Structures are given as C-alpha cells and as structure tokens.
Amino acid sequence: MHRIIRTTGAAVLAAALLVPLASCAGQAAPASTPTESALPEGEITFWSALAGMDLVAEAFNESQDRIHVTFESVPNGANGGYAKLAAAISAGEAPDVATIEYYALPQFASSGSLQSLTGVYSDDVLSSFSDVSRSLTTLGGEVWALPYDAPPSIVWYRQDLLEAAGVAVPTTWEEFADAARAVHETTGGYLASFNANEPSWYAALAWQNGAQWFDTDGDSWVVDIDDAATTDVAEYWQGLIDEGAVKAVASYSDEWTNDIASGTAAGIVGASWSATGIITRAAGQEGEWIAAGLPVWEGAEAVTPIYGGSTFAVPETSGNAAAAAEFIEFLTTDPAAIEARGDTGSAYLANSDLTAVSQAAFDASFFANDIWEVFDEAASHDSGDWQWGPNFDLTATAMKETMGATAPGGDLAAAFTSIQETTADGLADLGLSVAP
Structure with missing residues (x-):
C-alpha cells in the first residue's frame, strides 16, 4: 500500500x-x-x-x-x-x-x-x-x-588529438594540465572548456576536491562556498585559462557547438549523459571519441561526484x-x-539493476571504447560528502554573474568570496538562520 x-x-x-x-x-x-x-x-x-x-x-x-x-x-x-x-x-x-x-x-x-x-x-x-x-x-x-x-562526472577525449600531441589519457589533474598545454601547442585545440554558465559543472569539480558548500550546525545553515577546496579548483582553472590551454566558453552555445564540430574541442569535462550531445555535434568523428574517468588530485583517492x-x-x-x-x-x-x-540518451541510472536495460537501449557504437565500462568504474568510487543548499538558485545566479567574467588575467578565486556573501545574505533574507 x-x-x-x-x-x-x-x-x-x-x-x-x-x-x-x-x-x-x-x-x-x-x-x-x-x-x-x-x-x-x-x-x-x-x-x-x-x-x-x-x-x-x-x-x-x-x-x-x-x-x-x-x-x-x-x-x-x-x-x-x-x-x-x-x-x-x-x-x-x-x-x-x-x-x-x-x-x-x-x-x-x-x-x-x-x-x-x-x-x-x-x-x-x-x-x-x-x-x-x-x-x-x-x-x-x-x-x-x-x-x-x-550520472558520474567523467571526461570525454578526442583520442586522435591526444595521440597527435603525444600524451596519454590523464589520470591526475597535473597530468591533465600538461596534456592541455601539449594539445593546444600541437593542434591548436583545447582539451577542455571552462563553462561559467554551468554552476553544477563547477560544483562537481569542487565536490571532487572535498568541498562542502552547505552543512548544518544546530538550527543554522553553514555556508562555505569560498573554502580552500573550492579556491584550489578556481586557481587551477584560472591558471589554465591564463595560459590559453583551456577555453572559457559557455557550454551549449553556438561557439561551444562549433568547437566540437570543427575539432577545436579535444575534450569535454562532462558526465555520462554527455554522450548524446557529442554524437549530435561531432558528425564525422566516429571512432575518435573515448570516455575516461575524471582525473584525481595528486595524492588523493578517486572521488566521483555526480553531475546533473x-x-x-x-x-x-x-x-x-x-x-x-x-x-x-x-x-x-x-x-x-x-x-x-528507448534510445534517448546514455542515462546512468540510480538503480543499478536497470543499467543493462539502459545500456541495451543506447547505441554507443560512435565511441572508440566501452563507455559503459567507464561509467561503471567511475560510479564504483566513493562519491564523498555533499549536500545541496536550501535555495541553490541564489548561488547559481551569483556564480553565473561572477564566473561569467572569467577571462585571461581574471581572478576566479576572488569571485567565490562574492558568491559566498551573496548566498549567505540571500538565505538570511529568506528567514533562514545562517551561521556566522
């Protein structure tokens, strides 16, 4: 009943x-x-x-x-x-x-x-x-x-462009940065784009590094969006943007789509569901894309956040x-x-009993490796501790407004100080108790 x-x-x-x-x-x-x-x-x-x-x-x-x-x-x-x-x-x-x-x-x-x-x-x-x-x-x-x-966070790569740059699939973020530089110098492409219009995308990266943006203490919310883990991630990406090794561009924009179609995009930091978008945008690139696990931070255990x-x-x-x-x-x-x-996308289901059904429904022949094996491996890792706040719209809006200004010479880490203040003040304005 x-x-x-x-x-x-x-x-x-x-x-x-x-x-x-x-x-x-x-x-x-x-x-x-x-x-x-x-x-x-x-x-x-x-x-x-x-x-x-x-x-x-x-x-x-x-x-x-x-x-x-x-x-x-x-x-x-x-x-x-x-x-x-x-x-x-x-x-x-x-x-x-x-x-x-x-x-x-x-x-x-x-x-x-x-x-x-x-x-x-x-x-x-x-x-x-x-x-x-x-x-x-x-x-x-x-x-x-x-x-x-x-959906586990993973990275999608143009295998042929990695090979052209003489680099292997990165397993750490340090290796990822080196690979991004090599790919850009060799091919003119970008191993990743920084997607300032996707707050959940950045949240997953901070989550992987151990950030905990929201918690509770007694009857109050604890907001810690500018913590050390988040700042470290911001400084990492700002450095790559400053070097020109990655490109700051809004995901799903015409420019982002054209980069995939033209081969300028050599990689996408995304999730299991990204497979559908790649197939629709990367005509003629069959057998060149592969899925791989999210790189880990040097000396840290593998943590796989979900994205979306x-x-x-x-x-x-x-x-x-x-x-x-x-x-x-x-x-x-x-x-x-x-x-x-039916075949509407590579949905990695929360109910593992249905994984085989979802896999059978999706035609993954476009890709050069077994993407479902990558999904399973990623999902097998600890997901860490994470919870969303009581009104993430406040945070997401602030992130879009401040992260959108990210450009070479910017200060993404400083943006999160502003995002922290906007979120805490906004929750207090809604009548919620926020710890100082």
Missing part, C-alpha cells in the same frame, strides 16, 4: 535545519500513522523535461487499467521549468508527479511544496538505489523523491498521491519504463 505523509513547510524546514541532510538516509520515523487503502486508481498528471517520458507514460497506462497518466512536456529547470512548477504549486494546479533535479530538490522540499515519501516504499525498493542518490533525496530525515539517474541527475517527486497539492507514488516506482524500478523510453 502507498501512503503519503503531509508535512507543513515549517516542520520540513525545521527538520532540514536540525538534521545533517547527507547523513539521514533511512533514519526517519513516519510522521503519521499508515492508512490502509485499496490499490490506487484514477487520473494523475506528470511533468518532465526529459526526452521520451511521454513514451514511458504510455507504457505505464498500457500495463494496467487502474491509473491513467497524462503527460506534459515542460522546459528544463534552468529554462523556466522550476518557475512554472513553483507557480503551479502556489496556484493549486501542479502535476501529481514532477521531475526535479537533485540541486533543486531541497528548495522545493524546504518550502513545503512537496509531500514526504517516507514510509511509502519498502526497504527493498529504497536499497536498490545508489548511496549517493539516496543521500541526495533524503533531506532532514525524510524521503522527498525517488532518484532516476546518478533527476528525481521524481509528488507536489504537495497532488490530489492522488498514492497513484503518483505507484507511477514513480514504475519510473525508477521497472525495466519496462527504461525500454519504453
């Missing part, structure tokens, strides 16, 4: 403040008494920006006759999807199931916009998801969503939450859901 716990925004916020978010998976006690009911039935709506989810909804509808899902495609969060969802929740017109990325989940949960899923799913279901995805969906001791994918990734949650206003919960379980645990979505 599925049950949904309704928790007020104030209670949610208090729980999120009092319990370290990243350490509470599976520890919450139910906030209300379970209510036995008949199997869920009726109409529900589903919003998602993920390609192919209309086909998944159709497959679910065809698999049973109790619940009917109506699907609506919405913009992704960065392009207005979250603003649309927040407005719909406020107006009581939200869907029953919403797709929310990990970084945005705390903001919706702490504002009282979602229904807790604590106690809804069995331990068998919850334990099927990776540790990192469970920690990022369990906030303040409550389960707020089921994770869909947990989505979850499925039930908005607080849903009138048929039990049916919504059943559909979410189908989305995240049933092989039929992955098969129905």
Whole structure:
C-alpha cells in the first residue's frame, strides 16, 4: 500500500535545519500513522523535461487499467521549468508527479511544496538505489523523491588529438594540465572548456576536491562556498585559462557547438549523459571519441561526484498521491519504463539493476571504447560528502554573474568570496538562520 505523509513547510524546514541532510538516509520515523487503502486508481498528471517520458507514460497506462497518466512536456529547470512548477504549486494546479533535479530538490522540499515519501516504499525498493542518490533525496530525515539517474562526472577525449600531441589519457589533474598545454601547442585545440554558465559543472569539480558548500550546525545553515577546496579548483582553472590551454566558453552555445564540430574541442569535462550531445555535434568523428574517468588530485583517492541527475517527486497539492507514488516506482524500478523510453540518451541510472536495460537501449557504437565500462568504474568510487543548499538558485545566479567574467588575467578565486556573501545574505533574507 502507498501512503503519503503531509508535512507543513515549517516542520520540513525545521527538520532540514536540525538534521545533517547527507547523513539521514533511512533514519526517519513516519510522521503519521499508515492508512490502509485499496490499490490506487484514477487520473494523475506528470511533468518532465526529459526526452521520451511521454513514451514511458504510455507504457505505464498500457500495463494496467487502474491509473491513467497524462503527460506534459515542460522546459528544463534552468529554462523556466522550476518557475512554472513553483507557480503551479502556489496556484493549486501542479502535476501529481514532477521531475526535479537533485540541486533543486531541497528548495522545493524546504518550502513545503512537496509531500514526504517516507514510509511509502519498502526497504527493498529504497536499497536498490545508489548511496549517493539516496543521500541526495533524503533531506532532514525524510524521503522527498525517488532518484532516476546518478550520472558520474567523467571526461570525454578526442583520442586522435591526444595521440597527435603525444600524451596519454590523464589520470591526475597535473597530468591533465600538461596534456592541455601539449594539445593546444600541437593542434591548436583545447582539451577542455571552462563553462561559467554551468554552476553544477563547477560544483562537481569542487565536490571532487572535498568541498562542502552547505552543512548544518544546530538550527543554522553553514555556508562555505569560498573554502580552500573550492579556491584550489578556481586557481587551477584560472591558471589554465591564463595560459590559453583551456577555453572559457559557455557550454551549449553556438561557439561551444562549433568547437566540437570543427575539432577545436579535444575534450569535454562532462558526465555520462554527455554522450548524446557529442554524437549530435561531432558528425564525422566516429571512432575518435573515448570516455575516461575524471582525473584525481595528486595524492588523493578517486572521488566521483555526480553531475546533473533527476528525481521524481509528488507536489504537495497532488490530489492522488498514492497513484503518483505507484507511477514513480514504475519510473525508477521497472525495466519496462527504461525500454519504453528507448534510445534517448546514455542515462546512468540510480538503480543499478536497470543499467543493462539502459545500456541495451543506447547505441554507443560512435565511441572508440566501452563507455559503459567507464561509467561503471567511475560510479564504483566513493562519491564523498555533499549536500545541496536550501535555495541553490541564489548561488547559481551569483556564480553565473561572477564566473561569467572569467577571462585571461581574471581572478576566479576572488569571485567565490562574492558568491559566498551573496548566498549567505540571500538565505538570511529568506528567514533562514545562517551561521556566522
């Protein structure tokens, strides 16, 4: 049986403040008494920006006759999807199931916009998801969503351009810097671009180096965005930008796309899902691209952060939450859901039982090595400790405004002092307690 716990925004916020978010998976006690009911039935709506989810909804509808899902495609969060969802929740017109990325989940949960899923799913279901995805969906001791994918950060290389420069695939960031210089000097290309328009991209790099931007101390948030780990990463990339060994360019821009198509881009620091974008932009480069693990810092153990990734949650206003919960379980645990979505991308799923299904659905013949083997190896490493803050929009906006000015001779490390102040002040303005 599925049950949904309704928790007020104030209670949610208090729980999120009092319990370290990243350490509470599976520890919450139910906030209300379970209510036995008949199997869920009726109409529900589903919003998602993920390609192919209309086909998944159709497959679910065809698999049973109790619940009917109506699907609506919405913009992704960065392009207005979250603003649309927040407005719909406020107006009581939200869907029953919403797709929310990990970084945005705390903001919706702490504002009282979602229904807790604590106690809804069995331990068998919850334990099927990776540790990192469970920690990022369990906030303040409550389960707020089921994770869909947990894409490991990796690097994609033009193998032929590495060979032309006489360098091997880098295993450390020091080797990566040397390789970037060699590739640029030899081919004129760039082993990586610095993507100032992607806050989550930089966050993953800081995460790998041991940064912890958000934590809790008693009833206060601790904000530490300009910590030593983050500053070290900033100084590393600023140095490469100053040398001209990497290029500061917005990802997904026309210039970025043209660099891939023309062969100027010799590498991309991305994630497992980057495969689709490379295939669509790198026509004629079949057999030249390979996937590889993220370089590690000298003397440090391999840590693989996730970059991106989505979850499925039930908005607080849903009138048929039990049916919504059943559909979410189908989305995240049933092989039929992955098969129905088809060849829409190299999704590395949070549920490892479905990896083979996802792999079979995606044509990876474009690449010169076994990219799924690389994904598996990357995901096998410790993901470290990380939690997103209660309103990452504040941080992301500040990052885009300050990091976007990064250029040769800039000071990326100093930008994070400003980002720190903007985030801490913004959270305080929202009424949250922020430790000095």
